[in-house]
Amino acid sequence: MPTAVRLLLGVLLSLLAAAEVVVGKSGVVSLRDLDGRGAARRSRYDDTKLAEMPGERKKAGGVRTPTTVLELKHHSLTVLPDDSAARDLYLHRLLAADESRANSLQLHGHRAAASAQSSGSGEVPLTSGIRFQTLNYVTTIALGGSSGSAATNLTVIVDTGSDLTWVQCKPCSACYAQRDPLFDPAGSATYAAVRCNASACATSLKAATGMPGSCGSTGGSNEKCYYALAYGDGSFSRGVLATDTVVLGGASLDGFVFGCGLSNRGLFGGTAGLMGLGRTELSLVFQTASRYGGVFSYCLPATTSGDSSGSLSLGADASSYRNTTPVAYTRMIADPAQPPFYFLNVTGAAVGGTPLAAQGLGASNVLIDSGTVITRLAPSVYRAVRAEFTSQFGAAGYPAAPGFSILDTCYDLTGHDEVKVPLLTLRLEGGVDVTMDAAGMLFVVRKDGSQVCLAMASLSYEDQTPIIGNYQQKNKRVVYDTVGSRLGFADEDCSYA
Numbered sequence: 274m275p276t277a278v279r280l281l282l283g284v285l286l287s288l289l290a291a292a293e294v295v296v297g298k299s300g301v302v303s304l305r306d307l308d309g310r311g312a313a314r315r316s317r318y319d320d321t322k323l324a325e326m327p328g329e330r331k332k333a334g335g336v337r338t339p340t341t342v343l344e345l346k347h348h349s350l351t352v353l354p355d356d357s358a359a360r361d362l363y364l365h366r367l368l369a370a371d372e373s374r375a376n377s378l379q380l381h382g383h384r385a386a387a388s389a390q391s392s393g394s395g396e397v398p399l400t401s402g403i404r405f406q407t408l409n410y411v412t413t414i415a416l417g418g419s420s421g422s423a424a425t426n427l428t429v430i431v432d433t434g435s436d437l438t439w440v441q442c443k444p445c446s447a448c449y450a451q452r453d454p455l456f457d458p459a460g461s462a463t464y465a466a467v468r469c470n471a472s473a474c475a476t477s478l479k480a481a482t483g484m485p486g487s488c489g490s491t492g493g494s495n496e497k498c499y500y501a502l503a504y505g506d507g508s509f510s511r512g513v514l515a516t517d518t519v520v521l522g523g524a525s526l527d528g529f530v531f532g533c534g535l536s537n538r539g540l541f542g543g544t545a546g547l548m549g550l551g552r553t554e555l556s557l558v559f560q561t562a563s564r565y566g567g568v569f570s571y572c573l574p575a576t577t578s579g580d581s582s583g584s585l586s587l588g589a590d591a592s593s594y595r596n597t598t599p600v601a602y603t604r605m606i607a608d609p610a611q612p613p614f615y616f617l618n619v620t621g622a623a624v625g626g627t628p629l630a631a632q633g634l635g636a637s638n639v640l641i642d643s644g645t646v647i648t649r650l651a652p653s654v655y656r657a658v659r660a661e662f663t664s665q666f667g668a669a670g671y672p673a674a675p676g677f678s679i680l681d682t683c684y685d686l687t688g689h690d691e692v693k694v695p696l697l698t699l700r701l702e703g704g705v706d707v708t709m710d711a712a713g714m715l716f717v718v719r720k721d722g723s724q725v726c727l728a729m730a731s732l733s734y735e736d737q738t739p740i741i742g743n744y745q746q747k748n749k750r751v752v753y754d755t756v757g758s759r760l761g762f763a764d765e766d767c768s769y770a
Contacts, residue, residue, distance in 0.1 A: 298625075298626070298696045298698070298708050299625050299626075299693055299694060299695050299696060300693070300694050300696050300710070300711030300714070301691050301692070301693050301694070301711060357719065361677075361718070364677070364678065364718060368646075368647070368677075368678040368679050368680070375645050375647075375649050375730075375740055375742075407430065407540070407541065407542030407543075407544065408646040408743075408744075409430045409431070409432070409542075409643070409644055409646070409743065410430070410431050410571075410573055410583075410643060410743060411428050411429060411430050411431060411544055412428070412429065412431055412548065412585050413426055413427065413428050413429075414426075414427055414429060414519055414520065414521055414548070415427070415519065415520035416440065416456055416461070416517055416518070416519050416520075416531075417456065417457075417458070417460065417461025417462075417463060417464055417517050417518065418460075418461055418462075418463070418518065422460055422461075422462075424461075424518070424520055425453070425454065425456050425457070425460075425461075426453065427440050427453050427456060427545035427546065428451075428452065428453055428544050428545050429544055429545055429546045429547055429548045430541060430542075430544050430546070430547045430548065430644065431548050431550065431571065431585060431643055431644075432547050432548060432549060432550060432551075432642075432643060432644035433550045433551060433614075433615055433641070433642055433643045433644065433753070434551065434613065434614055434640075434642045434643070434644045434645070435547055435549040435550075435551055435556075435613065435644065436480075436481035436482070436549040436551035436552070436553045436555050436556040436613045437478075437481045437482055437500070437502055437531070437532050437549050437555050437556075438529075438531045438532065438546070438547065438548050438549045438555075438556075438557055439500075439502065439510045439512070439531055439532030439533070439534045439537075439546045439547055439549075440456050440531065440532070440533070440534060440545045440546035441455050441456065441534045441537050441545055441546055442455060442456045442457070442458060442512060442513075442533040442534055442535055443455045443456065443457045443458070443459070444535070445534070445535055445536070445537075446535050446536050447535075447536040447537070447538065448534070448535075448536075448537055449537060449538055449539070449541065450543060451543050451544060451545050452543040452544070452545075453545045455545075456533070456545070458515065458517075458533060461517055461518075463517050463518045463527070464515060464516075464517045465515060465516050465517070466497040466498065466513050466514070466515050466533075467486075467497070467498040467513075467514040467515055467516060467530065468496065468497070468498060469486065469488040469496045469497070469498050471498065473486075473498070473514065473530055473554075473555065474486035474498035474514060476554075477530075477553070477554040477555050478498070478500055478514060478555065480553040480554060480555075480612060481549070481551070481553045481554070481555040481556070481613070482500060482501070482502045482503075483503075484500075484501055484502075486498035486499060486500055486514055487499045487501070497513050497514075498513070498514040499511070499512065499513060499514070500512065500513075500514045500532050502532065504539065506539070506540060507538075507539065508538060508539020508540050508541065509536075509537065509538055509539060510532055510534040510536075510537045510539075510546070510547075511534065511535065511536040511537070512532055512533045512534040512535035512536065512537075513532075513533045513535065514530065514531075514532060514533075515530070515531060515532075515533045516528045516529060516530050516531075517529060517531065519531070521587065522587075524564075524587075526560070526561060526564075529557075529560060530555055530560060532546075534546060549613075550569065550643070550753075551612075551613030551614065551615075552607070552612060552613055552614070552615070552755060553612055553613055556613070558753070558755055559755075561587060562755075562756075564587075564588075565587040565588040565589075566588060566589050566756060567754070567755040567756040568587075568588055568589040568752070568753065568754050568755065568756070568757075569585065569586060569587050569588070569752075569753050570585075570586045570594070570750055570751060570752040570753065570761070571583065571584065571585045571586070571643065571750075571751055572584050572594075572595075572748075572749065572750050572751075572765050572767035573643075573743055573746050573747050573748070573749070573751075573767055574747070574748075574767045574768045575710060575712035575713075575747040575748050575767065575768055576712075576768055582768075583767035583768070584767075589754070594750050594763070594765065595750075595765050595766065596750045596763035596764060596765040597763070597764045597765060597766070598763045598764040599763060600750065600752055600761040600762065600763040601705040601706075601707075601761060601762055601763065602703070602705065602752075602754075602759040602760065602761045603617050603618070603701035603702050603703045603705045603759065603760055603761075603762075604617065604618065604702050604703060604758065604759060604760075605617065605753070605754070605755070605757075605758045605759050605760050606618060606637065606638055607758075608638055611640075611738075614640050614642070615640065615641050615642075615753060615760065616637075616638045616639060616640055616641070617639055617641060617701055617702065617760050618637045618638070618639065618701065618702035619634065619635070619639045619699050619700065619701060619702075619739070620634070620635050620700050620701065620702055621634055621635070621699075621700035622634055622654065622657075622658065622697065622698060622699050622700065623697075623698045623700075624658055624661040624662050624665065624695050624696070624697055624698075625661065625662075625665045625695025625696060626695075627661050627665075629654070629657040629658065629661060630657065631651070631653040631654045631656070631657040632651075632653040632654075632735065633650070633651030633652070633653040633654040633735060633739070634653075634654055634657075638738060639738070639739045639740070639741060640738050640739065640740045640741070641740075641741045641746075641751070641760065642740055642741070642742060642743070643743050643746070644743070645740050645742040645743065646742050646743055646744050647679065647680075647716075647728055647729060647730050647742050647744055648728070648729045648730070648739075648740060648741050648742045648744065648745045649729075649730055649731070649732050649737075649739060649740045649742070650729060650730070650731060650732065650739055651731075651732055651735050651737070651739055652731050652732060652733075652734070652735055653735060654739070655729065655730070655731035655732075656731070658697060658729065659681075659682050659727065659729075661695070662682065662695055662697075662727055663682060665695040666684065666694070666695060669692075669693065671684045671685070671686055671689075671692070672684065672685045673685070674723060674724045674725070674726075675724065676726070677718045677724060677726055679730040680716060680718075680726035680727065680728065680729075680730060681726075681730075681731075682726060682727040683718070683724050683725060683726035683727070684724075684725050684726075685722070685723050685724065685725075686722040686723070686725045687721060687722050687723045688722070689722060692715075694711050694714045694715060695714075696708050696709050696710075696711060696714060697709045697714065697729075697745075699741075701762075705762065707749070707762045708764075709745050710747045710748040710749065710764075712747045712748060713728060713744050713745040713746070713747045713748075714727065714728060715727065715728055716728040716744070728744050728745070729745070747767065748764065748765060748766060748767050748768075749762055749763065749764065749765060749767075750762070750763040750764075750765040750767075
């Protein structure tokens with residue numbers, strides 16, 4: 274088929290898919306809430322309703338398994354600076370870090386694995402120890418302990434784009450500054466290093482990190498297994514692969530395999546490490562599958578204030594959910610080239626009720642990731658979203674403002690505490706419509722409202738992997754059913770007091 278014909282056919286198919294998109298919503302959002310200055314308030318929708326469409330609209334079913342609910346707080350080490358110049362620099366750094374993360378998730382470079390090193394590697398540079406705020410979400414786990422000592426509470430980033438859970442450990446040769454005490458294996462009666470002859474050291478670790486474990490130089494089957502985990506954005510963790518007892522929301526899990534990081538560096542803020550919720554054998558999801566059935570979900574709060582929290586739930590029991598709409602499921606896609614990640618298919622989109630037409634709509638393998646902040650769209654899709662958003666938002670009389678970092682569509686909302694925002698609706702495979710919460714549409718750069726931006730960005734190339742980031746997942750119950758190979762979405766007010 275000639276190239277021109279193929280392109281025309283692709284455009285026509287995109288137009289047909291977009292024509293089926295349901296009428297979207299608009300929402301009213303408080304700029305004070307977005308900036309963390311006000312109390313958490315739920316976004317109020319106007320009277321424009323979504324038209325009823327065919328699609329799966331059912332609660333999670335099947336065999337009931339235990340459910341653990343974890344408190345999930347939006348991590349905030351410091352208050353954003355009041356000074357405009359300092360705030361700009363701070364936010365630039367955060368968005369630059371997110372850009373690095375998004376780039377690292379692309380097919381041709383999502384893992385830049387380095388050679389495995391032992392715990393005493395002198396090649397690892399020391400971190401500066403500077404704490405910086407992360408825009409990811411965190412939860413608290415308890416690790417280790419015994420009858421005579423308490424377990425160590427550790428705050429970790431919740432990341433669906435990673436598999437191996439790891440924390441910084443004593444004795445640490447090169448650790449970044451964290452808020453919690455370092456985990457001390459010597460203080461845990463249940464701690465044990467994984468040996469080199471264990472399957473977790475070779476096959477499982479390679480699937481989770483891209484590199485098999487390495488051993489010391491003493492020889493023998495009782496050697497410790499060392500891991501080396503490197504991320505495409507330059508962050509890394511290296512240390513001993515170990516097992517210990519971990520407590521999640523009151524549930525104790527024995528023999529949990531994790532990384533005891535002795536040399537760590539990167540974009541982890543002041544957290545103690547990372548919780549891997551990916552799809553390979555070393556992920557928390559797989560290790561707890563016998564208890565929780567390979568199902569987990571989360572609800573990300575819309576505000577950054579420390580007095581509100583969402584939840585991370587393990588298990589298929591939906592009794593802990595507070596969703597206001599039924600959970601609607603779409604097919605979960607697996608990509609053998611990127612095994613840890615969760616993908617779905619997007620077949621159409623609308624902004625404020627207006628269907629969009631774009632070459633990139635209908636593309637498969639859109640990644641959903643809790644560790645990426647800002648949603649990245651294919652260039653053709655982003656242009657369509659931006660054009661319609663600009664048309665509707667600009668019609669309300671809000672003047673344009675300069676772009677900021679990766680955000681190129683900004684407005685001067687000085688004097689407005691609340692604004693009416695056209696919302697993006699994505700139609701997923703199976704007729705499932707997911708409308709972004711109003712809190713996920715705008716990113717406040719200036720506290721006075723003089724620079725507030727559309728919280729989405731464009732990929733560089735049409736064939737790169739689109740990403741649905743955590744900023745656009747706010748106030749949603751997102752359900753990951755790895756056994757049933759489906760992803761569920763429902764509206765939920767996630768700012769629990």
